[in-house]
Amino acid sequence: MSVNESNPRQLKLLAAVRERGAATVEELAQLLDVTLQTVRRDVQRLAEAGLLARFHGGVRVPGSTTENIAHGQREALNAEGKSRIARAVAGEVPNGCSLILNVGTTAEAIARALLRHSGLRVITNNLNVAGILAANAQCEVIVAGGTVRSRDRAVVGETAVDFMRQFRVDIAVVGCSGIEADGTVRDFDLREVKVAQAILAQGREVWLAADASKFNRLAMVQLAELSRFDRLFTDAPPPAPFPDLLERAQVRCVVAGADATGDPTP
Known part of the structure; x- marks a missing residue:
């Protein structure tokens, strides 16, 4: 199993x-x-x-707080929870909007959930996301230039940062490797974080997609504070102290239930 x-x-x-x-x-x-x-x-x-x-x-x-687990292992871990998150996110993404999806297995699950949307313009530094959404003829995909990280096909580096700064989109969706009890959202690779920070600055709304395994998980590089996000999509109620942190930060938390079919379970 x-x-x-x-x-x-x-x-x-x-x-x-x-x-x-x-x-x-x-x-x-x-x-x-x-x-x-x-x-x-x-x-x-x-x-x-x-x-x-x-x-x-x-x-x-x-x-170790310095290195993430392998992409294949992350893709398999809590795959059903990530699918529920993806359906919940897709349920709140309207047709005809612009958005950015960054790297990570949850972003790839979101891309799959968007395959029936129309009129989307998606910017990404994730070649896996680009490959998934290329199958949707009603979606325009714009891919960042930069250095391709072979282990997960993420595009990182200063070229990718500069690329992201050219856009202003309706929704910026990012993932992370950990959310610590002090309210910081974290990841492992500084180059990846720099691109993610540029993405945050380009979204009119900024969403964080993180399954429940990310709560209290340690990682080395700070991406942002929770207060930087408008919404958090996850697959289980956050443990203490995160409900209080989210309330103080005025972040809407969407918990995608097991019956999620596109409409998020609040």
């Missing part, structure tokens, strides 16, 4: 470990009210995805 079957229990397990820094298998079984065998199976999958590190009798948060 692959990581793409990640479920709310596994995301809750991940959040619990991140909150504590480390936990034993017994503690997690009690917290989640499941068997030790179930916890061990979930831990195995999350460790294979690079989101947890195992030690004898328990798990801890991985030590």
